Amino acid sequence: DTAVSQTPKYLVTQMGNDKSIKCEQNLGHDTMYWYKQDSKKFLKIMFSYNNKELIINETVPNRFSPKSPDKAHLNLHINSLELGDSAVYFCASSQNVGEETQYFGPGTRLLVL
Amino acid sequence: GENVEQHPSTLSVQEGDSAVIKCTYSDSASNYFPWYKQELGKRPQLIIDIRSNVGEKKDQRIAVTLNKTAKHFSLHITETQPEDSAVYFCAASTGNQFYFGTGTSLTVIP
Numbered sequence: 001d002t003a004v005s006q007t008p009k010y011l012v013t014q015m016g017n018d019k020s021i022k023c024e025q026n027l028g029h030d031t032m033y034w035y036k037q038d039s040k041k042f043l044k045i046m047f048s049y050n051n052k053e054l055i056i057n058e059t060v061p062n063r064f065s066p067k068s069p070d071k072a073h074l075n076l077h078i079n080s081l082e083l084g085d086s087a088v089y090f091c092a093s094s095q096n097v098g099e100e101t102q103y104f105g106p107g108t109r110l111l112v113l
Numbered sequence: 114g115e116n117v118e119q120h121p122s123t124l125s126v127q128e129g130d131s132a133v134i135k136c137t138y139s140d141s142a143s144n145y146f147p148w149y150k151q152e153l154g155k156r157p158q159l160i161i162d163i164r165s166n167v168g169e170k171k172d173q174r175i176a177v178t179l180n181k182t183a184k185h186f187s188l189h190i191t192e193t194q195p196e197d198s199a200v201y202f203c204a205a206s207t208g209n210q211f212y213f214g215t216g217t218s219l220t221v222i223p
Contacts, residue, residue, distance in 0.1 A: 033211070041200050043157065043213040055210065090156060097209055101147065104156040 003027050006091050006105040013081060014113055021076045021108045023091030032074035033092040033102065034066060043090075049074055050097060086112045115140040117205050119214030126193050127222050134217045136203035137185040143205040143212075146179060146186045151200045151216075160201075161188070193221045 004025045013019055025032060031050040035043050047066045048055045054066065063079045078085060088107045094100040116139040126132045136146075147162035163170045163177045163186065170177050174193075179186040190197055198221045203214040 041151075041216045041218070043202060043216070045211060045213070048210070100145075101159045101162065102211065104158065106156050 004091060004093055004103050004105040006089075006108050008108060009106065010109050010111075012111045012113065015081055015083060017081050018077070018079045019081060019110075020078070021089055021091075021110075023074050023076070023105055025072055025091075025093040025103070025105075027093055027095075027103060029093040029095050029103075030071060031094050031097045031100075032068070032071075033094075034074065034076050035090040035092060035104075037088045037090060037107070039087070046076075047074075048097060055097075081112045083112050086110055115143060115205055115207060115210065115212040117203060117212045117214045119203050119217055121217060122215065123218045123220075125220045125222060128193060128195060130193055132188075132190045132193050132197070132219055132221075134188045134201055134203070134219070135185060136187070136205075136214050137183075138205040138212075139184065140205070140207055141181075141184065142207045143184075144208060145206040146177070147204050147206075148177060148188050149202045149204065149213075151202065153199070157202060190219075193219075195221050195223050197221050 007022045033048045034046040046060045065077045068074045090107050091105040092102040094102045119136045144165035149157040150160045151157040163179050174191045176189040200216045200218050202216050
């Protein structure tokens with residue numbers, strides 16, 4: 001099942017570093033998302049993006065930025081990593097925004113030391 | 114914005130019994146209500162969804178009901194099996210944004 005893939009699967013890094021997580025979908029979908037899942041399993045949407053619009057959850061620090069080279073890719077860049085950024089980050093995609101099934105990637109487990 | 118509340122946060126049932134998870138939402142513009150299952154260490158996956166023009170939908174042992182007036186929807190799992198053990202998330206969508214509930218950890222005891 002490689003419809004939505006993410007790399008790396010695990011990421012361990014020091015506080016203050018800058019890192020990126022890559023996401024690719026081969027479903028031909030127009031919309032992609034990034035979610036953060038903390039230790040309590042809450043799924044919090046960070047961004048939704050299609051080729052027309054980026055919607056940012058206003059609670060997301062501006063250290064986080066999505067970058068989309070094309071509609072099949074949505075990468076997540078994180079600057080100046082903090083301990084509280086430790087979480088599992090999921091990428092997802094859907095045909096359109098909102099009323100469509102979202103297909104999730106396998107997740108990237110980020111640990112900031 | 115939309116506020117989705119989900120209860121209970123944890124649920125334990127004996128194998129073969131039924132499990133019910135309830136969600137409420139606040140935005141009357143929400144019109145799409147999916148349910149996702151996340152097994153330990155894996156990604157969330159859609160198990161069933163319902164749109165606002167339908168009151169109930171079934172798929173084998175899983176059913177979802179929607180009460181638009183009361184702004185609540187529920188997931189029903191009958192004849193539970195150990196492999197149903199997972200975290201279940203409800204969600205509501207207005208068409209522009211997706212809002213997930215806080216999750217229910219279901220344990221089915223053999």
